[in-house]
Amino acid sequence: MSNLMHSSVLKQCAELIASADAVIIGAGAGLTAAAGINYTDTKVFANIFPGWVKKGFTMQYQLMGYPYWTQVEQWGYYTVHLDYVYYQQKSNALYQQLRNLVGEKDYFVMTSNVDEMFHKNGFDRANIYSPQGSYGKIQCTQPCSNQVWDIQPFFDNMQKALDPETQVLNNKAAVPRCPNCGGTMFVNVRIDGSFIEEPYEGEYQRMMSWLETNRDKKIVILEMGAGYNTPTVIRMPMENLTTMLPNSTLIRVNMDHAEVPEQIAHKSISIEGDIKSFIKELS
Ligand SMILES: [Zn+2]
Structure with missing residues (x-):
């Protein structure tokens, strides 16, 4: 829809999140960088x-x-x-703002990051899936x-x-x-085929049952910093969820690659810009 971090777009995002029943966070490497670990x-x-x-x-x-x-x-x-x-790395301002933004809403986090920053900043381990390890x-x-x-x-x-x-x-x-x-x-952590993923299978199952329970709710999918390095890990799953969940809207925040596929463009907002400023503006 819009490529600019324009105030009207930010307002739209704020309203969407405020009126949503649940939030799915999809986090890529860009979020780690925005949080100060570059x-x-x-x-x-x-x-x-x-x-x-x-x-x-x-x-x-x-x-x-x-x-x-x-x-x-x-x-x-x-x-x-x-x-x-x-x-x-423990308490981090950006993650704290993100946690506050989600507030009392139901949420699930899927992250490619292996640093456990979500858990360290108040997100419940039971609602986090980290497919790339820890x-x-x-x-x-x-x-x-x-x-x-x-x-x-x-x-x-x-x-x-x-x-x-x-x-x-x-x-x-x-x-x-x-x-x-x-x-x-x-x-x-996943570097090749020798990665042991068993510890994360329980997280995956919990995400699947969370999706089952919440599928018809008004859901905001907030994807941040997931570009094309490993698009199959976060970016594509978030696009698929946007397609699958009937009352969902995708907010994609990315410095360089905020574009969305044509099929989900009508239920997506692209924010081409800095994650840190975006979260700060919303909180
Ligand atoms: Zn051994």
Whole structure:
């Protein structure tokens, strides 16, 4: 409908949300960036990862899926990364505003983000589906079973062995080893086919039954920051829900790709702009 973050469009969004019975939030990587955790931010990287700057890197994004490192290097990096993006991030203004915006309405959140920021900011775990995994869990790399573990004790061991200068582990014994087979481990996030998704199947089932219960209600689908990197994870499911749910309206907020397919254009609002300003304007 409109590509501008015009006041009349904002007013329309505010009215839609206010009059809705329920809200579905679809969150992509753009929301993490809007909340202040930007994997391409070179300033933050220089500040938090000085040891990795010395090795020639300039942003976290370069080390996502990076294959050319030893185990002590990889887990040294991940110790700092997890500490910064997972353990240190708690209350966040943008997520708090979003939580207030939803208020007492029924809601369900589907997010591609693995940082658990929704849960940390007052959204109920029972109403969140995170199909890409969680930084709070760790799995066997192969994997040898469908088991996953709480990452905390592994993280604590690594932190004790972290060399603050090089940001590499100074002790091989601190490298996480699978309690079952002794093999290598990785954070329980979807990077390839070895991802263990069992922990999230219950979340998926809860979302399905939530949709079943609420399908005829007046629903606002608020999708934020889900572009074309992995459109099948959030963007396309939100489009499908817009088609399926008879009384739904999609609000798509995206910096570069706010467009919607022709078939759902009549029940969609495109906001091409910054998520942070959008939420702030509405709250
Ligand atoms: Zn194993």
